[in-house]
Amino acid sequence: MLQVLPWPALLLNDHGRVECVNGPIERCGVNAHAAPTLIDCLPEYARALQLGPPWKAQEALVTREGGGQQIHERLWLRPMPTGAVLIAVDETRLQNLEAEHAQTVRLASLGFLLAGVCHEISNPLAAVYSMVQLLTGQGTQDPHILRKGLESISANVHRILEISRKLSGFARADLDRKRPCAVDRAIEEAIGLVRHDRSYGSVAIEHEKDPEALVWCNVNEMQQVFFNVLANSVQAMEGHGRIVITTRRTEAQRVEVGIQDDGPGIRPEHLGRVFEPFFSTKLTGQGTGLGLAICNELVREHGGTMRAESTFGKGARFYIELPLWSRK
Numbered sequence: 646m647l648q649v650l651p652w653p654a655l656l657l658n659d660h661g662r663v664e665c666v667n668g669p670i671e672r673c674g675v676n677a678h679a680a681p682t683l684i685d686c687l688p689e690y691a692r693a694l695q696l697g698p699p700w701k702a703q704e705a706l707v708t709r710e711g712g713g714q715q716i717h718e719r720l721w722l723r724p725m726p727t728g729a730v731l732i733a734v735d736e737t738r739l740q741n742l743e744a745e746h747a748q749t750v751r752l753a754s755l756g757f758l759l760a761g762v763c764h765e766i767s768n769p770l771a772a773v774y775s776m777v778q779l780l781t782g783q784g785t786q787d788p789h790i791l792r793k794g795l796e797s798i799s800a801n802v803h804r805i806l807e808i809s810r811k812l813s814g815f816a817r818a819d820l821d822r823k824r825p826c827a828v829d830r831a832i833e834e835a836i837g838l839v840r841h842d843r844s845y846g847s848v849a850i851e852h853e854k855d856p857e858a859l860v861w862c863n864v865n866e867m868q869q870v871f872f873n874v875l876a877n878s879v880q881a882m883e884g885h886g887r888i889v890i891t892t893r894r895t896e897a898q899r900v901e902v903g904i905q906d907d908g909p910g911i912r913p914e915h916l917g918r919v920f921e922p923f924f925s926t927k928l929t930g931q932g933t934g935l936g937l938a939i940c941n942e943l944v945r946e947h948g949g950t951m952r953a954e955s956t957f958g959k960g961a962r963f964y965i966e967l968p969l970w971s972r973k
Contacts, residue, residue: 658728700724769801835871846884873936878906911955
C-alpha cells in the first residue's frame with residue numbers, strides 16, 4: 646500500500662521505530678533496514694508530532710531544509726492495528742501561491758487608499774510650498790518668522806514621511822509565514838512594546854489568558870494589531886487608567902480578544918468611522934488615521950473580524966475575532 650502512494654510515507658511500529666518506507670521517502674535518506682526511530686532519521690517530523698503508543702490521529706505542518714531551500718510539508722499520522730502510518734505532502738508550492746495571493750489582495754486593498762493618500766499628502770505639500778514661497782519672498786529675514794516657517798515645514802514633512810512609512814509597511818508582504826500561534830503570546834509581546842511608549846505613564850494592564858486559544862497567523866502582524874489598539878487606548882487615557890484584555894474561545898470555533906479601557910470613549914458620531922483610512926480624532930500632526938484601518942485589513946487577511954464599541958465618557962472596547970486553530 647505504501648509503495649503505490651505518490652507521497653513520502655512510512656510505517657511505525659508500536660515502539661515508534663520505522664518498519665517500512667516507500668520510494669519517495671527513501672530518497673530523503675530514510676532506510677527501513679536500519680530500523681531507526683523517527684527522531685533519528687527525520688527529527689523535524691518527530692518534533693511536530695506526539696509520538697508513542699497509544700497512537701492518535703494527528704496533523705502538523707513542518708518547515709525543513711532540503712536541497713538548499715525551505716520545504717513546507719503537511720504531515721498526517723493515522724493509527725493502524727499495529728503502529729501507525731505517516732504520510733508527508735509537500736505544500737511548498739501551495740505556500741508560495743498563498744503568499745503571492747496575500748500580496749495581491751494587500752496591494753488591491755492599498756489601491757482603495759490612494760484617493761485618500763493624494764488628499765492627505767497634497768495638504769502638507771501645499772503648506773510646505775506656501776511657506777517656502779513666503780520665506781524666499783521676504784527681503785529681510787526675521788529670525789522669529791524664519792524659525793516658525795522652518796518648524797511648519799518640518800512638521801508637514803514629518804507627516805508625509807509617517808504616511809509613507811505606514812503605507813509602505815502595509816504594502817510589503819511579511820516574509821514570516823503563518824503558523825499556529827497562541828494569541829496570548831502576540832498580546833504579551835504587544836504589551837511589552839506599549840510599555841515603552843512615552844505616553845504609557847501609570848496605566849494598569851490586566852490580561853485574562855486562554856492558553857488553548859490558538860490561531861493560524863503571522864505572529865508579527867498580530868502583534869502589530871494588538872499594539873496599535875493598546876497604544877490608542879494608552880494615548881486616549883493620557884497615561885492614567887486601566888486596560889482589561891480578555892482572551893477566550895467561543896462555541897463557534899473562534900478566538901475572541903476583547904480590549905477595554907476606561908478612557909474618554911468614542912463619540913457616537915465617530916464610532917462608525919474608526920476603521921476608515923485617514924479618519925482620526927487626534928490633534929493635527931499627532932496621528933495619520935491609518936493605524937486601525939491597516940489593523941482591520943490585517944485581521945481580515947487572517948479570516949477574522951474587528952469591531953469597536955463605546956459608551957462615551959466611560960471608555961472604549963475593541964473586539965478581534967479569529968478562527969480557532971485545531972491540531973486535528
